[in-house]
Amino acid sequence: MSDSTETLTVDLRDIHKQFYGVKANEGVNFQLRPGEVHALLGENGAGKSTLCSILAGLYRPDAGEMIIEGEPVVFKSPKDALAAGIGMVYQHFRLVPNLTVAENLALGHHNLGVMVDQKDLQRDATQLGERYGLPVDPTARIWQLSVGEQQRVEILKLLYRDAKVLILDEPTAVLTPQESQSLFSTMRQLTDEGRSVIFVSHKLHEVKQVSDRVSVMRQGQMVGEIDTADAEPKDLARMMVGRDLELPTRAEDDSTGQPMLVVRDLRVPGDRGLESVKGVSFEVRSGEVVGVAGVSGNGQRELAYGLVGLRRPTSGSVTLDGVDVTEENVLEHIRQGLAYIPQNRLGMGLSPGLTTEDNLGLKAFREAPYSKGRQLVPAAFKSRGKDLIEQYDIRGVVPGLPIRLLSGGNLQKALLAREVEMQPKILIARSPTRGLDVGATEAVRNSILRERSRGTGVLLMSEDLDELLALSDRLIVLYEGEIVGELTARMATAERLGLLMAGQRDEVAP
Amino acid sequence: MTVRRIIVEPRGLASLRLTLTVPLLSVLAALIIGGIFLWITGDNPLTVYGHMVDAAFGSSRGVSETLISATPLILTGLAAAIAFKMLVWNIGAEGQFLLGAIVAAGIAIAMGDGVPAVLAIPVVIMAGAIGGALWAAVSAVPRVYLGTNEIITTLMLNFIALNLMNYLIFGSNSPWRDPLVSTFPTGRPIPDGASLPRFFNRLDVGIFIAIAVAIFAWYLVNRTRWGFEVRVVGDSAETARYAGIQVPRKILGVFLISGAFAGLAGALFVAGPVGALDPRSLDLGLGFTGIIVAALARLNALAVIPVAILMGALNNAGPSLQSIGVPPEIVTMLQGAILIFAVGGEFFIANRLRRPELPPEVLAGEAAA
Incomplete structure (x- = not known):
């Protein structure tokens, strides 16, 4: 695969791209060989997504050359890129929620005429799914699917168009560890067929596991390219950040303070009126971090809303430092010392304008x-x-x-x-480091731990298992609105959490 | 191959100079377009514009009439500005203006001549503001608690308000109608005690009240806790909820204040220059012109004052054009053109155009190619 004489699938030369005066790509070179998984590693804002979006035809470079299969090309839109065999799965999926899986596959496909036979479409979708280990029900509507299933549809969409190059932008961010593994085997199968995959990530262990080569970007520039086999995670991290990293360490402290947040049999409705949090009970004590694990959409948002006063619980109780706030509004929660870091920073936590x-x-x-x-x-x-x-x-x-x-x-x-x-008594944080680069992540995690040692009770809701394992004293796992397991930090492993997150109740006592 | 083209990108913060220049250029561009139109129809644009400036500002009477026209526009402009700032699309200033006029005239007539001016005038003014606010409430309450579309309800209520006024004067023997005039019905005159004192030709103290309200509105939005909450709600309702701000209450408050401003304009107009609930003098679309004023002022309460004076000058100059044989509708056309250019100018305040910067070696390569 490292035969340098064969034609490169993609050869990007000296790509420049600016946004609002910020240089997102500055003279970037990138080469993709046929049949490889090529990881694109870098902190957030390093320019990975920009580079991929240029290759996928979404953006046009300010300057630079793009050579595909030896031919110089100019993509005016993603359609041109797809015609050249290049497709991308974006972090935010581009599917039509009210259409079926099969219809989404067909959407915008140039080979289809005016009349479309649903049966044919569905058959194609099923066959394609089986072939690549991406099972989905072709008659299901997108909004009915989990995030992981939607991602499969996105990949199938590209395969349906016979894409030779698949760009996956942080695909594992929304998956359980088990789902990630199955995605990796799909990626392997694609490269065995001679297709190439660009795998964008900032998770070193995944890059190490699945890729053949790694390109590392920092601050809009390509800082290095290396065969994965030769790459030490420590070196990759240094290339990414430009300095050595210190992981935050949690002081081992078993002194349990008094309960700051007590939740009893809490039930909270979801957006459509159905119950999303189904009788949850737990406590957070002063000076401890309680992690809440779970695949997104299993009641985390509603639980948070119920706890901070944004949504009135249907039953149960929430007590903050001895004061029952179940029926109170948001302001009263704030006055009782509750701090909240919502998942949606801009638009909820901060007023953008x-x-x-x-x-x-x-x-x-x-x-x-x-x-x-x-x-x-x-x-x-x-x-x-x-x-x-x-x-x-x-x-x-x-x-x-x-x-x-x-x-x-x-x-x-x-x-x-x-x-x-x-100076809160309770800090509730949802995915506080999601999408942040390594430096900012470090800063955020350190502040959370500082709060813990100040005696704040912290409830950390995150989809990042590494983060939960690194910061939490105890972990609870939410699945379909219920707590399916509770573990101490010492008992928790990524595998065990992954099984719980997939809904397999923990039979072993914590 | 190198791709180069002009890039449009959002500007972070427009400089003060730019935010002042763009509206002025919008007005200038509108005047040029109007000039071309005048030239095509055989008039000399410079003569016509000269005549208009003269009519609006060239004499003491011109100045006072311009300020008389500007007074209600300041208030209806504020009504639109404060509501739009919070994304409350109250386009019912027209109806709220009329209701303010109806209620103010009604109270003034009911009080009669016996009440001293120091009491009567504040009562009449307050009555107008309350009338406008209540008319706004008809749209505001269902908007806030049921989620109805306020654009539709406020617009429809404008027609109801207009018909209500016409009914009171033309269609019935209501107390508002002047019983002494039988040929062509009009409103009963506002008693002297409730009429606003004049101090410069026909100009009355209403102009000071309007300017004071503009300053008050600016202070309210920018310097009070309530105004801060309003700004947060207007920018991001989700964030406001998150920060413990009671969003429905804020929207309701802004909506009612907006209606009160428009109602106040109606009160000042009947108790001032018009002197009666006279449909022919009140049905001028002052509420709708207020929307243009607010847009040109970029929803800034203080900027509303000069913009309203400009619009007042145009309104005032219109009728005088007939004396030189130019249709007064040219003024309406100019107002429309100003609005269009102002909205277009917004684009240049919010965005900037630039060519992509290229590294020197690329430029060299391009030159060589």
Whole structure:
């Protein structure tokens, strides 16, 4: 496979791309050989997604050459890229929720006429699925499918168009460990057929496991390319970040404080009125981190909403430091010392069009120094904002500009700064490091652990098992709105959690 | 092969100079388009524009009439600006204006001549504001609690308000109708005690009230806790909920204040220059022009003042054009053109155009090719 004389499948030369004055790709070269899994590794904002989107025809490069199978090409749209055999599965799926799997496969396919035979489509979809180990029900509508199944449909869509190059942008971010393994075997099968896969990730162990070669990007540039067999995870990490990394360490501390958050038989409705949290009971004590594991969509969002007052529980109780807040509104929860880091940073945790300073005052603006009676004190927003921006190392802030212009990592630092500044008794965080680069992830995890040692009770809801295992003292697993297992940090392994997350109840006592 | 083209990208923060220049250029562009139109129809644009400036600002009477026209526009402009800022699409300022006028005139007539001005005028003004707010509430309450579309309800209520006024004057012997005029019905005159005192030709104190309300509105939005909450809700309702802000209550409040501003405009208009509930003098589309004012002012309460004066000047200049044989509709056309250019100008405030920057070696290579 490393025969350098054969024609390269993809050869990108000196690609440049700017957004809003930010250089997302700066003279990037990238080569893909036939039949390989080529991992593209890098922190968030390193330019991986931009490079892939250029190759997939979504963006046009400001400058540079693209050579596919030896021929120079210009893609004006993803359609051109697909015609050249290149397709991409984006992080946010591009499926029509109300159409069936088969219809989604057919959508936009140039070979189809005006009339489409549903039976043919469904048969094709089933056959394709069986062949590549991507089983889906072709008659199911997209909204009925789990995230993992939707991803399979996206991959099938590309195979239905006979794509020779499949670009998978962080595909394992939404999968259980078991689902990831099955995806990896599908990837192997694709490369055995001579197709190539570009696997975008920032998870080193996955890259190590599945890829043939690794290209590492940092700050818009390609910093290296290496055969996976020769790559040490430590070296890859250094290439990615540009320095050695220290993983946050959790102080072993078995002294259990008093219960800060007590949840009893909580039931919370979902968006469609059906019950999404079905009688959940647990406690979070002062100075401990309780992790909540689970594949997304198993009631995490509703549980969080129920706990912070955004959605009224149908029954059960929530007690914060001895005060029953089940029936109270959000403001009362905040007053009782509850801090919340929602999954949706921009649009829920932060108000995108307001300035960073305004956003930093968003929880405390009702009191001094931010307001005096009914009046606002603009000077306080400015000076407090400046202090917090410095103290929490929030970069890229220009006074007067809306916060949405900050990068994901800095948004999260700002959100965390505000929540931690209120000296909470309970901190609820949902996927706090999702999509963040290694540096920002480190900063966020360290603040969470700092809160823990300050005596805050932390409820950490995450889909990142490594994160849960690294930070939690105890773990509970949510499956279809119920707690299917509770483990101490010492008992928990990724495999065991994975089985629980897939709904296999833990028979062994923790 | 190298691909180069012009890139459109969002601008972070537009400079103050730019935010001032773009609306001015929009007005200029509208004047040029209007000028071309005038030229085609055989008039000299410069003569016509000169005449308009003269009519609006060239004499003490011109200035006072311009400010009289501007007064209700400041308030209906504020009504639109404060609502739109919060993504509440109250396009019912027209109806709220009329209801303000009806209620204010009704209270003034009911009080009669016996009440001293220091009491009567505040009562009449408050009555107008409350009338406008209540008319807005008809749309606001179902919007907030049932999720109805306020664009439709406020628009429909405009027609009901207009017909209500016409009924009170033309269709019935209501207390609003002047019993002494039988040929062509009009409203009963507002008693002197409730009429706004004049101080400069026909110009009355309403202009000061309008300017004071604009300053108050700016302060409310930018310098109070309530205004901060409103800004958060307007930017992201989800974030507001998350931060413990009661979103429905804020929307309701903004909607009612918007209606009150429009109703106040109606009160000042009947208690000021018009002096009666006279449908022919009130049905001028001042509520709708307020939307143009708000858009041109980029929803800034203080900017509403100069923009309303500009629009007032145009309104005031229109009728005088007839004396030189130019149809006064040219003014309506100019107002429309200004709005279109202002909306187009928004694009350049929000975005910038640039050519992609290329590294020197690429440029060299391109030159060689």
